[in-house]
Amino acid sequence: MTTASLERITVEPKVNAQSCVIWLHGLGDSGAGFAPIVPTLNLPSDHTIRFIFPHAPDRAVTINQGYVMKAWYDIKSMDLHNRADMEGVLESEASLHALIDEQINSGIPSEKIILAGFSQGGVVSLFTGLRYHKKLAGIMALSCYLPNADKLPDGLHEANSKTNILQNHGEQDEVVLMSAGKMANKLLLEQNYNVEWKSYNMPHSVLPEQIQDIAQWIKKQLN
Structure with a gap:
C-alpha cells in the first residue's frame, strides 16, 4: 500500500x-x-494545527459476512485474542508511516505530530505510535484495544517510551468492551508509559464533554 492510495x-x-x-x-x-x-x-483562531483524517482502504470484513467496507484491518471474530488481522494492522501501520513521513517532509517535525484514532483507528494509532522510531507529540487511543489483546506489541521503540498517551472509553460500550481498553491500560502502566485514562457515561461514541477534554489534551501536547 502506498501513501497515494491513502486518501x-x-x-x-x-x-x-x-x-x-x-x-x-x-x-x-x-x-x-x-x-x-x-x-x-x-x-484559538490563530492555532497552527493541521488535522488529517485519512480514509481506510476498502476490504472484506469477516464478522460482517465478508461485506466490503472501509477498514484498517479485517476483524475475524469478536474474541479479543483473535479479533485483529495482524497482516492488515501491519499494512495500515506502513500507510500511517508514509503519512507521517509526508508531514515531516513538509516541515513538521515528528515531535509535533499526534497520532489519534477511534475504535479500529485507535488500535492502529496506538500500535503504530508505540513502535514508531521517532518521537511523537502524543498518542490518542479512543474506545479501542491492543491488537495483541493481552500483551504489548512486539518491536516497541524507545523513541516513544515517554510519549503521553490518552485513553478514553465509554462505560456502556458494547462494541469494544471497556475491559479491553482497561487491559491495554494495565499493560501500558506496567511498562511505565505516561498514559492517562478517562471513561465516560456513553456507548461506542464520543461526547461533547469528552471533545472538550480532548481539545485541552491536544493543546497541552502541541504547546
Whole structure:
C-alpha cells in the first residue's frame, strides 16, 4: 500500500501549519466521520494545527459476512485474542508511516505530530505510535484495544517510551468492551508509559464533554 492510495480530508489552520494531528476513523466509517470535530474543539483562531483524517482502504470484513467496507484491518471474530488481522494492522501501520513521513517532509517535525484514532483507528494509532522510531507529540487511543489483546506489541521503540498517551472509553460500550481498553491500560502502566485514562457515561461514541477534554489534551501536547 502506498501513501497515494491513502486518501484523506485535510483541515488546514488559517496560518502556516506547525503541528499535525492524524486522526483515524473506526470500522465502516471514513475520514468524513471525524473531520467535523475540528470546529468543536474551540481552538484559538490563530492555532497552527493541521488535522488529517485519512480514509481506510476498502476490504472484506469477516464478522460482517465478508461485506466490503472501509477498514484498517479485517476483524475475524469478536474474541479479543483473535479479533485483529495482524497482516492488515501491519499494512495500515506502513500507510500511517508514509503519512507521517509526508508531514515531516513538509516541515513538521515528528515531535509535533499526534497520532489519534477511534475504535479500529485507535488500535492502529496506538500500535503504530508505540513502535514508531521517532518521537511523537502524543498518542490518542479512543474506545479501542491492543491488537495483541493481552500483551504489548512486539518491536516497541524507545523513541516513544515517554510519549503521553490518552485513553478514553465509554462505560456502556458494547462494541469494544471497556475491559479491553482497561487491559491495554494495565499493560501500558506496567511498562511505565505516561498514559492517562478517562471513561465516560456513553456507548461506542464520543461526547461533547469528552471533545472538550480532548481539545485541552491536544493543546497541552502541541504547546
